[in-house]
Every structure is written in C-alpha cells, then in structure tokens.
Amino acid sequence: MIDFNFSYKCYSCMACEFMCPVNAISFSNNLLPIVDETLCINCGKCEKNCIALEKTENSEEIPKDWEGYTFKSYSDEIRKNSSSGGLFYSVAKSFIENGGYVSGCVYDDNWMPKHIVTNSLDLIKKMMGSKYVKSDLNMVYKQIQSLIQSGNSVLFTGTPCQVNSIKKVFNNHQLLTCISVVCHGSIERDVWKAYLDKEQEKGSIVNITMRDKSRGWSNYGLTFTFDNGKKDSSFRNEDGYFLKCYTDGVLERDRCLNCKIKGKSILSDIIMGDGWGIEKMFPDISDELGISAVICLNSKGKELLDSVKSDNFVQKINAKEIVSSNSRIMTPAELDTRMKKFREDFRNNPNDIQINCEKIVKKNRSLVHKMKHIAEKIIKIR
Numbered sequence: 001m002i003d004f005n006f007s008y009k010c011y012s013c014m015a016c017e018f019m020c021p022v023n024a025i026s027f028s029n030n031l032l033p034i035v036d037e038t039l040c041i042n043c044g045k046c047e048k049n050c051i052a053l054e055k056t057e058n059s060e061e062i063p064k065d066w067e068g069y070t071f072k073s074y075s076d077e078i079r080k081n082s083s084s085g086g087l088f089y090s091v092a093k094s095f096i097e098n099g100g101y102v103s104g105c106v107y108d109d110n111w112m113p114k115h116i117v118t119n120s121l122d123l124i125k126k127m128m129g130s131k132y133v134k135s136d137l138n139m140v141y142k143q144i145q146s147l148i149q150s151g152n153s154v155l156f157t158g159t160p161c162q163v164n165s166i167k168k169v170f171n172n173h174q175l176l177t178c179i180s181v182v183c184h185g186s187i188e189r190d191v192w193k194a195y196l197d198k199e200q201e202k203g204s205i206v207n208i209t210m211r212d213k214s215r216g217w218s219n220y221g222l223t224f225t226f227d228n229g230k231k232d233s234s235f236r237n238e239d240g241y242f243l244k245c246y247t248d249g250v251l252e253r254d255r256c257l258n259c260k261i262k263g264k265s266i267l268s269d270i271i272m273g274d275g276w277g278i279e280k281m282f283p284d285i286s287d288e289l290g291i292s293a294v295i296c297l298n299s300k301g302k303e304l305l306d307s308v309k310s311d312n313f314v315q316k317i318n319a320k321e322i323v324s325s326n327s328r329i330m331t332p333a334e335l336d337t338r339m340k341k342f343r344e345d346f347r348n349n350p351n352d353i354q355i356n357c358e359k360i361v362k363k364n365r366s367l368v369h370k371m372k373h374i375a376e377k378i379i380k381i382r
Contacts, residue, residue: 002046006032008254009052012134013165016046018141030189031134051164056260060330063264068319069305070278071292072285073312083130083211084274085292088157090308091179092124100153103144105135111196111208112136112189115158117143129211132246134186134253137162141169148175159183160261163268177300180266182273182326185256185333187246194350195242199224202232210243217290241357249336250360259332269301270294277325285313293322338364
C-alpha cells in the first residue's frame with residue numbers, strides 16, 4: 001500500500017488508482033491519493049507502479065544521443081493558437097491521419113484541466129496551448145489500454161511525470177509514443193479554482209488561454225473570454241500578476257519544486273518547449289508568434305519529427321543550446337520565499353487571490369527598483 005507524504009512526493013499521475021484491483025484508491029480535488037485501508041488487499045500493485053518510489057538519476061549532464069531542433073509551423077494561425085511554434089498540432093494531425101489516437105490536455109466543463117483521448121482534429125485544437133495546472137488523468141489509462149489492446153497506436157502528450165507514468169504502466173509499449181513538455185511545474189488546482197471563481201463573477205466563461213500572444217510571444221497573457229464577447233486579459237510583463245507569481249514559483253506545488261523527473265530521467269520520445277534564444281540563431285524566421293525548441297531523445301522521436309518535416313520549418317541545432325535557454329529540462333523551479341506568505345493569505349481568504357498576487361508582484365518590483373536606485377547611487381559616488 002502506498003504510504004508516504006503525498007503533498008510533497010506524489011506526482012498525481014493517478015496510476016495507482018488505475019492499477020488497484022479493488023478500487024481502494026481515489027483522489028482528492030487537489031489530485032492527492034485517498035487510500036481506503038478497509039478495502040486494500042496489500043497486493044502491492046500501487047507501489048510497483050508508483051513513479052514517486054522509483055530511483056532517479058540526478059545529473060545535469062546532457063545525454064549524447066539527444067538531438068536538438070528548432071521548429072516553426074508555416075501556418076500563422078496554428079502558431080497563434082499554440083504555446084510556441086505549433087509542433088504539437090502538426091505531429092498530432094499527422095498521427096491521426098495515419099490512423100492513430102492522441103491523448104492531451106483540455107479544459108472540462110468547469111474549466112479544470114483534464115486529459116482525454118481522441119482522433120478528432122477539432123478536439124486536438126482544444127489541446128493546444130499551455131494550461132499550467134495539474135491535469136486529471138482519470139479515465140485515459142483505461143482508454144489507452146483498450147486502444148493498445150485493439151492494435152491502435154497512441155500519442156500521449158503531457159508533463160514528464162505524466163509521460164513516465166504512462167510509459168511505466170504500459171511497459172513502454174511499441175504502439176505508444178510520448179511527447180513531454182518542458183515543465184516549469186504546475187499550479188495547485190484549488191488555487192486555480194479560486195482564481196476561476198473570481199473571473200466567473202464577471203460573466204460566463206467561453207474560452208481561456210494562458211498563452212495569449214496578442215502582445216507578443218515573449219509577453220504572453222492570460223485571457224478569459226465571456227459569452228457577452230468581452231475579454232479580461234493580463235500580460236506577464238505588465239499586469240499579469242497571477243502568471244508572474246506562477247513563473248516565479250510562488251504558486252508551485254510542493255512536488256514540482258522537488259521534481260526528480262528531469263534530464264536523463266525523462267522517458268519521453270520528444271521534449272518540446274519554447275525556443276527562447278533561437279531568434280538569435282535564426283533571425284529571418286523568428287517573430288512574435290513563437291518558435292518551438294525540440295529535443296528528440298530516441299529514434300522513435302526522430303521518426304515522429306521527420307513525419308512533419310516537409311510541411312514545416314525544421315532545423316537541427318545543438319541540444320545544449322536548447323537546454324541553456326530551458327533550464328527546467330534539467331532542474332526544477334526554485335522555491336520562492338514569497339510562497340509562504342501567499343499560502344498563508346490564501347488559506348485565510350481564498351477570495352482575495354487576485355489581490356494577493358498583485359501585492360506580491362508589486363512589492364517585489366518595488367524592492368527591485370529600490371535596489372537598482374541604491375546601486376546607481378553607489379556607482380555615482382565611486
């Protein structure tokens with residue numbers, strides 16, 4: 001029976017729930033295990049399939065067989081709706097056209113992230129774009145199992161921990177291909193729910209994007225669209241206090257801040273992320289709609305990328321260039337000292353989440369401004 005500090009160690013992959021033969025394991029709203037000891041038969045299947053109990057290789061050395069690429073869809077519309085350069089949509093479309101199925105993250109009816117499995121291009125479009133909140137894998141294990149048993153190929157996309165879990169449960173089946181995103185960590189679901197509740201006071205939400213590029217790829221925004229046509233947008237480098245708190249590590253889950261599935265421990269076939277810094281290497285093809293950084297970890301990943309090469313811009317680069325601009329591939333986000341204050345305020349009054357995020361960011365900006373002012377005075381004195 002799994003028995004450890006779930007808040008700090010559980011990746012919320014939900015494999016234990018799927019593997020339990022007596023349904024003794026369920027999950028809380030924050031996707032942490034709840035074990036019914038009266039039902040448990042101590043079969044050990046939950047422990048055997050728990051990625052949190054596996055030994056990981058902690059090394060920041062880049063494997064020699066990792067191949068780096070930059071990727072850009074020739075369709076501006078695809079890139080506009082993607083987090084970066086449109087890799088996911090291109091490979092998912094190709095996968096489906098070749099008879100396969102794709103599993104990825106969408107919003108449910110309550111605007112909470114969940115994984116689904118589909119061969120519909122319309123649903124693929126809903127998977128596009130980052131969600132930044134831990135998604136519910138709930139039923140996808142059963143769906144993937146059924147598809148593989150029927151001889152269907154499946155492309156699974158998710159965070160490295162989710163990919164590792166899927167690969168472990170299905171014993172790295174030959175019909176399974178996996179893409180992991182460069183993961184900064186995820187926001188607790190109760191934190192996201194509180195933020196949603198405040199937005200829903202403004203109207204009925206019909207769409208959410210966490211990578212609004214209307215002010216540029218590098219200054220992406222969180223935008224809510226309501227049924228009356230109005231939008232509420234906040235941009236990371238301006239008034240995007242919630243996004244800024246997330247990228248600074250204030251909203252991170254404890255497990256994410258201590259994530260062990262980094263570098264060599266990532267078992268996906270492809271790692272995809274933002275092509276930060278690539279604009280310096282390829283200024284002619286870079287713009288504010290974004291470009292993807294891609295690392296193929298093995299031959300299966302390379303074959304997947306090759307399948308979309310003719311319809312997109314694909315250029316080989318050194319994997320070290322990608323890692324240098326995407327440090328979260330090798331190491332987890334650092335603990336932000338402001339997290340303790342945020343969590344305390346959130347526990348006391350979750351309804352003030354937007355106000356508290358704004359206070360945290362503005363206070364930090366004020367402190368940075370003061371430090372710069374002091375530094376400038378010292379330089380002048382010298």
